[in-house]
Amino acid sequence: MNAFDMPIRKLAMSCVSHGRGRRAMDIIAASAALIVLSPLMLFVAVALLIEGGRPILFVQPRIGAGGQLFRMYKFRKFDPRCDAGGLALTLANDTRMTAVGRLLASSKLDELPQLWNVLKGEMAIVGPRPESLSFAECFRDGYEAVLQYKPGLFGPAQIMFRHEALFYPRDVEPTVFYKEVLFPAKARMDLSYYGRRTIVSDAILIIRGVLIVLGMTADRPVGT
16 A cells, blocks of 8 residues: 555545535536647647657655645756755745746646546536645645645635745745745635535636636736
């Protein structure tokens, strides 16, 4: 048994039903996006191969609904020679990123392989961002309630903190800042939204998120 097969026992909890309507929306949206964006994804894969070789994908265990681990897929942003045990955060001007990786990070195209996670039912189109094992300890003091919801690609925290890499002050250790400031802020925002979400509000989040990624609208706090 490896890390991918084991639940986070201390975080295990019941989940709020995702609902058949949202699941249907997830399948339709993810399938359509994979079909439409497959040429772009192929182009990204070729660019990564030419620049640095394999692997093309970055696969990492993430904490999903109910504290269960799953394999989350992303296009690789870092040089393949980087230490896999390095900093679990991506900072602005991160020296580990390749030229292609920087473009992927700024455009969020590195997230596209997660559409497969959505089809598999491990993620949703709308949901809290799944955390890595490095930040499992953050799910306490009420914040563990975030794990009631299936993690997703879009959400209020993802929109508000889209440029998270720029938030880190130079005089504070990044991991400490994330655990003490950014994680609580994102968790509070998620809990405020997901406790009163509707399919309509989820659809609005998806549209808004896509428009922001395409540069067709400015980032604004959710609800304004």
